[in-house]
Amino acid sequence: MGEEVPLPPKTQQRLLLLQQLYQQLQNLMARKQQLQLELMEVENALKALEKVGDDTPVYKSIGSLLIRSEKAELVQELEDKKTFLNLRIEQVEREEERAREQIEDLRTKLRKEGVRV
Numbered sequence: 001m002g003e004e005v006p007l008p009p010k011t012q013q014r015l016l017l018l019q020q021l022y023q024q025l026q027n028l029m030a031r032k033q034q035l036q037l038e039l040m041e042v043e044n045a046l047k048a049l050e051k052v053g054d055d056t057p058v059y060k061s062i063g064s065l066l067i068r069s070e071k072a073e074l075v076q077e078l079e080d081k082k083t084f085l086n087l088r089i090e091q092v093e094r095e096e097e098r099a100r101e102q103i104e105d106l107r108t109k110l111r112k113e114g115v116r117v
Helices: 009-050 071-112
Strands: 058-062 065-069
Touching (some): 058 071, 065 071
Antiparallel strands (some): 058 065
């Protein structure tokens, strides 16, 4: 059995950064999934409101309370939230893509240094 040669400090730093980027990517993917679920809930609420007449009482949940609200006001709130969620999802997707590119770049550099990743 041969002796293990320690990795150069620069390679060790790259491996640590690679590990951090994988963790960041995992967190971003979880965040995106959470936002997508929230978006689905908003879209389902909007669909349900479409089926309700304008004169039908509607309620919104605030904490543990249900508060009576105007349908048009509630629809507007949900539309605003939907827009916000779509923007956040796009932002997370851009961050995700950037992390993937950085991971691939690091993997290429590490392979050139003889490290299998």
